[in-house]
Amino acid sequence: MRLWSCFAAALWGWSLGAGGALASDCARDLYDHNGSLMEIEFCDGGSVVIEYVEPRPGLQKAGVESGTVLFKGSQAGDGKVSGKATIFDRKCGALTYPVAGEAVGDALILNGAAPVRGADCKVKRYREDELAFAWKGAEVQEPPAGAGSGNGDWYAIAAASRNRAEAQAKANRLGSGWFVMKTDRCPNFTKGLWIATAGPHDKVEAEAYAGGPSSAYIKRCH
DSSP states (O other), X not given: OHHHHHHHHHHXXXXXXXXXXXXXXXXXXXEEETTEEEEEEEETTSEEEEEEEEOOTTGGGGTOOTTOEEEEEEEOTTSOEEEEEEEOOTXXXXXXXXXXXXXXXXXXXXXXXXXXXXXXXXXXXXXXXXXXXXXXXXXXXXXXXXXXXXXXXXXXXXXXXXXXXXXXXXXXXXXXXXXXXXXXXXXXXXXXXXXXXEEEEOHHHHHHHHXXXXXXXXXXXX
């Protein structure tokens, strides 16, 4: 029940930080969906977002790229997940429809009536659709917004890219302590990038992380 344990912690609105202090956070895991690498984000309060990290070949023609959101919704107290999924079409564009489901073992299964459009892009009928997400591991955990002020405000940065998948691949290779973060979280960082990073730490600890990969450097967030 790896998936449910991840969801449950966020559902009840708490996560333990250093020293057992309570902190708001979002849990993230990687999943496979029909050959595409996906990220499921579950935040305090029950919100659930599923986006593409590495879309399978062919989806780019339909406008799907790294960071494209496939699903937005929430999880109820009984564990049921519901919200809206998106169909992508090169000619007709994106169209959302309601889906609902739950965790089954280490997978998330969502079902709904997907619209089928004709040559004129109008909805002609609906078909039963199942969206299955199989856990791939490599949990990504970002620090809470606002964390790291003061001396512990330094990050080691090993890669920066506009492509979420490139930064994720680098963070996965580096291992424990490294994760992916959007630079918009830090006022001193160039906006609009994904970084493979470790932090927030004090300057000495950040330098220790940067001393591993040859291309890493450190930068203060605020």
